[in-house]
Amino acid sequence: MRHTTPPPVPQRLRDMLKDYPEHLQTLQAALNRAVEKPSTGIPLVEQAVWALEGTLTRFAVDAREETNLAESGGDPAAIAEAKAKERLMFQASSSNGGMRLGLMDDLWDYL
Secondary structure (H helix, E strand, O other): OOOOOOOOOOOOHHHOOOHHHHHHHHHHHHHHHHHHHOOOOOHHHHHHHHHHHHHHHHHHHHHHHHHEEEEEEEOOHHHHHHHHHHHHHHHOOOOOOOOOOOHHHHHHHHH
């Protein structure tokens, strides 16, 4: 079945990243690009997963950089906040965290 809209960001990721709406927008944009201009010969669901994986990996790397900056600043509150964000982003990008729990089902069902 061909949909007129791209798949939504899987619910598990929306729940995990609810406090980061800009991240959800970035993930949605990555999904949009994946389904609007798919590569031939690669299943669309795989392309959508790769788009999410790449974006989530970037979030995790950026969060690690934010933690490094906070640590160099020495503010305990900023460090704690950055570390919490870093943990969340790594969990969201991990194969046993946000990326696989229900993700494939959501995309398979939609696509």
